[in-house]
Amino acid sequence: MLNNRYDLHIHSNYSDSKSTVQEIVRRAITINLETVGVADHFWPSLGSRPGGKNLIEKRRREIESARVEFPSLVILDSAEVDIQSDGSLAPVAGGLEQFDIIIGSFHWVSDSTQWVSTLSKVIKKKQFHILGHWDGYLSSYKEEDGDLAAQALAGAGIAIELNERYMLEHTHFIERAKEYDCIFTLGSDSHSVETIGQLDYGKKIASDFDLEVVEPSFFL
Numbered sequence: 001m002l003n004n005r006y007d008l009h010i011h012s013n014y015s016d017s018k019s020t021v022q023e024i025v026r027r028a029i030t031i032n033l034e035t036v037g038v039a040d041h042f043w044p045s046l047g048s049r050p051g052g053k054n055l056i057e058k059r060r061r062e063i064e065s066a067r068v069e070f071p072s073l074v075i076l077d078s079a080e081v082d083i084q085s086d087g088s089l090a091p092v093a094g095g096l097e098q099f100d101i102i103i104g105s106f107h108w109v110s111d112s113t114q115w116v117s118t119l120s121k122v123i124k125k126k127q128f129h130i131l132g133h134w135d136g137y138l139s140s141y142k143e144e145d146g147d148l149a150a151q152a153l154a155g156a157g158i159a160i161e162l163n164e165r166y167m168l169e170h171t172h173f174i175e176r177a178k179e180y181d182c183i184f185t186l187g188s189d190s191h192s193v194e195t196i197g198q199l200d201y202g203k204k205i206a207s208d209f210d211l212e213v214v215e216p217s218f219f220l
Protein backbone atom coordinates (compact mmCIF):
# COMPACT_ATOMS: atom_id res chain seq x y z
CA MET A 1 0.00 0.00 0.00
CA LEU A 2 1.19 3.54 -0.75
CA ASN A 3 2.15 5.65 2.22
CA ASN A 4 1.31 9.13 0.92
CA ARG A 5 0.41 11.28 3.91
CA TYR A 6 -1.99 13.77 2.40
CA ASP A 7 -5.63 14.35 1.57
CA LEU A 8 -6.23 17.03 -1.06
CA HIS A 9 -10.02 16.97 -1.17
CA ILE A 10 -11.69 17.91 2.11
CA HIS A 11 -14.86 19.98 2.40
CA SER A 12 -15.48 22.25 5.36
CA ASN A 13 -18.47 24.08 6.76
CA TYR A 14 -17.70 26.80 4.22
CA SER A 15 -19.49 24.56 1.71
CA ASP A 16 -21.46 21.34 2.22
CA SER A 17 -19.67 19.69 5.15
CA LYS A 18 -20.11 20.21 8.87
CA SER A 19 -16.38 20.06 9.65
CA THR A 20 -14.76 23.30 10.75
CA VAL A 21 -11.23 24.17 9.63
CA GLN A 22 -10.05 23.56 13.22
CA GLU A 23 -11.67 20.11 13.29
CA ILE A 24 -10.13 19.19 9.94
CA VAL A 25 -6.68 20.24 11.09
CA ARG A 26 -6.92 18.46 14.45
CA ARG A 27 -8.12 15.28 12.81
CA ALA A 28 -5.32 15.44 10.21
CA ILE A 29 -2.72 15.71 12.97
CA THR A 30 -4.30 12.85 14.93
CA ILE A 31 -4.04 10.53 11.92
CA ASN A 32 -0.55 11.75 10.97
CA LEU A 33 -1.27 13.51 7.71
CA GLU A 34 1.39 15.92 6.46
CA THR A 35 -0.79 17.97 4.08
CA VAL A 36 -4.49 18.73 3.82
CA GLY A 37 -6.31 20.56 1.07
CA VAL A 38 -9.41 22.35 2.34
CA ALA A 39 -11.28 22.30 -0.97
CA ASP A 40 -14.69 23.91 -0.80
CA HIS A 41 -17.24 24.72 -3.45
CA PHE A 42 -17.77 28.46 -3.74
CA TRP A 43 -20.78 30.22 -5.09
CA PRO A 44 -22.22 29.59 -7.69
CA SER A 45 -20.79 26.04 -7.74
CA LEU A 46 -23.06 23.23 -6.64
CA GLY A 47 -22.87 22.53 -2.91
CA SER A 48 -21.72 26.07 -2.14
CA ARG A 49 -23.41 28.73 -0.10
CA PRO A 50 -23.78 32.37 -1.04
CA GLY A 51 -21.33 34.75 0.55
CA GLY A 52 -18.85 35.45 -2.21
CA LYS A 53 -15.54 37.05 -1.40
CA ASN A 54 -16.32 37.60 2.28
CA LEU A 55 -16.86 33.91 2.85
CA ILE A 56 -13.65 32.99 1.02
CA GLU A 57 -11.67 35.55 2.99
CA LYS A 58 -13.17 34.45 6.30
CA ARG A 59 -12.14 30.86 5.55
CA ARG A 60 -8.68 32.07 4.53
CA ARG A 61 -8.22 33.82 7.89
CA GLU A 62 -9.12 30.55 9.66
CA ILE A 63 -6.66 28.64 7.51
CA GLU A 64 -3.95 31.21 8.21
CA SER A 65 -4.43 31.03 11.97
CA ALA A 66 -4.44 27.22 11.81
CA ARG A 67 -1.12 27.38 9.95
CA VAL A 68 0.35 29.45 12.77
CA GLU A 69 -1.08 27.13 15.43
CA PHE A 70 -0.02 23.89 13.69
CA PRO A 71 3.16 24.67 11.74
CA SER A 72 3.99 21.00 11.14
CA LEU A 73 0.92 20.53 8.93
CA VAL A 74 0.73 21.97 5.41
CA ILE A 75 -2.78 23.42 5.03
CA LEU A 76 -3.75 24.28 1.47
CA ASP A 77 -6.31 26.92 0.64
CA SER A 78 -8.06 25.07 -2.18
CA ALA A 79 -11.33 25.04 -4.10
CA GLU A 80 -13.40 22.49 -5.98
CA VAL A 81 -14.84 24.33 -8.98
CA ASP A 82 -17.55 23.12 -11.36
CA ILE A 83 -16.57 22.35 -14.93
CA GLN A 84 -19.54 23.82 -16.81
CA SER A 85 -21.09 22.37 -19.95
CA ASP A 86 -19.71 25.20 -22.12
CA GLY A 87 -16.17 24.14 -21.26
CA SER A 88 -15.45 26.86 -18.70
CA LEU A 89 -14.87 26.72 -14.97
CA ALA A 90 -17.57 28.32 -12.82
CA PRO A 91 -16.59 31.84 -11.78
CA VAL A 92 -15.41 32.35 -8.20
CA ALA A 93 -15.47 35.76 -6.49
CA GLY A 94 -11.95 37.12 -6.40
CA GLY A 95 -10.71 34.77 -9.15
CA LEU A 96 -9.18 31.32 -9.25
CA GLU A 97 -5.58 32.47 -8.84
CA GLN A 98 -6.11 33.14 -5.12
CA PHE A 99 -6.16 29.41 -4.32
CA ASP A 100 -3.22 27.05 -3.81
CA ILE A 101 -4.83 24.19 -5.73
CA ILE A 102 -7.95 24.03 -7.89
CA ILE A 103 -9.85 20.79 -8.36
CA GLY A 104 -12.05 20.97 -11.46
CA SER A 105 -15.06 18.62 -11.28
CA PHE A 106 -18.06 17.64 -13.32
CA HIS A 107 -21.24 17.75 -11.21
CA TRP A 108 -23.66 17.04 -14.02
CA VAL A 109 -24.33 13.81 -15.86
CA SER A 110 -22.92 13.43 -19.37
CA ASP A 111 -22.02 10.64 -21.77
CA SER A 112 -18.33 10.21 -22.48
CA THR A 113 -18.51 12.05 -25.82
CA GLN A 114 -19.84 15.22 -24.22
CA TRP A 115 -17.49 14.68 -21.29
CA VAL A 116 -14.34 14.56 -23.41
CA SER A 117 -15.45 17.46 -25.60
CA THR A 118 -16.08 19.64 -22.51
CA LEU A 119 -12.89 18.44 -20.88
CA SER A 120 -10.79 19.25 -23.95
CA LYS A 121 -12.12 22.83 -23.95
CA VAL A 122 -11.62 23.46 -20.24
CA ILE A 123 -8.14 21.93 -20.21
CA LYS A 124 -6.95 24.49 -22.78
CA LYS A 125 -7.66 27.29 -20.30
CA LYS A 126 -5.08 25.83 -17.86
CA GLN A 127 -7.02 26.95 -14.78
CA PHE A 128 -7.07 23.81 -12.68
CA HIS A 129 -4.60 21.25 -11.36
CA ILE A 130 -6.66 18.16 -10.60
CA LEU A 131 -9.64 16.53 -12.29
CA GLY A 132 -11.91 15.56 -9.37
CA HIS A 133 -13.83 12.23 -9.30
CA TRP A 134 -13.31 11.90 -13.05
CA ASP A 135 -16.05 9.34 -13.80
CA GLY A 136 -18.42 10.19 -10.96
CA TYR A 137 -21.07 11.59 -13.32
CA LEU A 138 -20.44 9.60 -16.50
CA SER A 139 -23.58 7.94 -17.88
CA SER A 140 -21.71 5.88 -20.48
CA TYR A 141 -18.17 5.24 -21.61
CA LYS A 142 -16.64 4.76 -25.04
CA GLU A 143 -13.05 3.67 -25.26
CA GLU A 144 -12.15 6.24 -27.94
CA ASP A 145 -13.43 9.04 -25.68
CA GLY A 146 -11.43 7.73 -22.74
CA ASP A 147 -8.36 7.59 -24.94
CA LEU A 148 -8.76 11.24 -26.00
CA ALA A 149 -9.38 12.35 -22.42
CA ALA A 150 -6.30 10.54 -21.13
CA GLN A 151 -4.17 12.05 -23.88
CA ALA A 152 -5.45 15.59 -23.18
CA LEU A 153 -4.91 15.29 -19.43
CA ALA A 154 -1.39 13.93 -19.90
CA GLY A 155 -0.52 16.75 -22.31
CA ALA A 156 -1.74 19.40 -19.89
CA GLY A 157 -0.13 17.80 -16.81
CA ILE A 158 -3.48 17.71 -15.02
CA ALA A 159 -3.67 15.08 -12.30
CA ILE A 160 -6.50 12.57 -12.16
CA GLU A 161 -8.01 12.20 -8.71
CA LEU A 162 -8.58 8.80 -7.17
CA ASN A 163 -11.65 9.71 -5.15
CA GLU A 164 -12.89 7.76 -2.17
CA ARG A 165 -16.59 8.45 -2.67
CA TYR A 166 -16.95 7.29 -6.28
CA MET A 167 -16.17 3.71 -7.18
CA LEU A 168 -14.16 3.21 -10.32
CA GLU A 169 -16.22 1.84 -13.20
CA HIS A 170 -14.10 2.33 -16.28
CA THR A 171 -10.75 0.66 -15.84
CA HIS A 172 -9.99 1.15 -19.55
CA PHE A 173 -9.54 4.87 -18.90
CA ILE A 174 -7.13 4.21 -16.03
CA GLU A 175 -5.10 1.86 -18.20
CA ARG A 176 -4.91 4.39 -21.04
CA ALA A 177 -4.06 7.21 -18.61
CA LYS A 178 -1.18 5.13 -17.32
CA GLU A 179 0.07 4.48 -20.85
CA TYR A 180 0.04 8.22 -21.57
CA ASP A 181 1.98 8.86 -18.31
CA CYS A 182 -0.83 10.74 -16.57
CA ILE A 183 -0.31 11.64 -12.95
CA PHE A 184 -2.72 10.87 -10.11
CA THR A 185 -3.66 12.25 -6.70
CA LEU A 186 -5.62 11.03 -3.70
CA GLY A 187 -8.63 12.70 -2.15
CA SER A 188 -11.22 11.50 0.34
CA ASP A 189 -13.83 14.08 -0.75
CA SER A 190 -14.60 14.15 2.95
CA HIS A 191 -17.82 15.79 4.12
CA SER A 192 -17.39 14.82 7.78
CA VAL A 193 -14.52 14.67 10.24
CA GLU A 194 -14.50 10.85 10.39
CA THR A 195 -13.78 10.45 6.67
CA ILE A 196 -10.78 12.78 6.52
CA GLY A 197 -7.73 10.86 5.30
CA GLN A 198 -9.72 7.79 4.24
CA LEU A 199 -7.80 6.93 1.09
CA ASP A 200 -7.58 3.15 1.11
CA TYR A 201 -9.66 2.69 -2.02
CA GLY A 202 -7.63 5.18 -4.05
CA LYS A 203 -4.39 3.69 -2.78
CA LYS A 204 -5.55 0.22 -3.77
CA ILE A 205 -6.42 1.38 -7.31
CA ALA A 206 -3.03 3.11 -7.54
CA SER A 207 -1.26 -0.09 -6.46
CA ASP A 208 -3.35 -2.40 -8.64
CA PHE A 209 -2.69 -0.33 -11.75
CA ASP A 210 0.80 0.82 -10.73
CA LEU A 211 -0.09 4.50 -11.13
CA GLU A 212 2.16 7.51 -10.52
CA VAL A 213 0.70 9.26 -7.48
CA VAL A 214 2.28 12.69 -7.03
CA GLU A 215 2.86 14.62 -3.81
CA PRO A 216 1.11 17.97 -3.19
CA SER A 217 4.44 19.80 -3.69
CA PHE A 218 4.11 18.91 -7.39
CA PHE A 219 1.46 21.66 -7.72
CA LEU A 220 2.99 24.35 -5.51
Ligand SMILES: [Zn+2]
Nearest residue numbers: 080105132133
Ligand atom coordinates in the same frame (compact mmCIF):
# COMPACT_ATOMS: atom_id res chain seq x y z
ZN1 LIG B 1 -17.32 17.00 -6.41
Ligand SMILES: [Zn+2]
Nearest residue numbers: 009011080189
Ligand atom coordinates in the same frame (compact mmCIF):
# COMPACT_ATOMS: atom_id res chain seq x y z
ZN1 LIG C 1 -15.86 17.36 -3.35
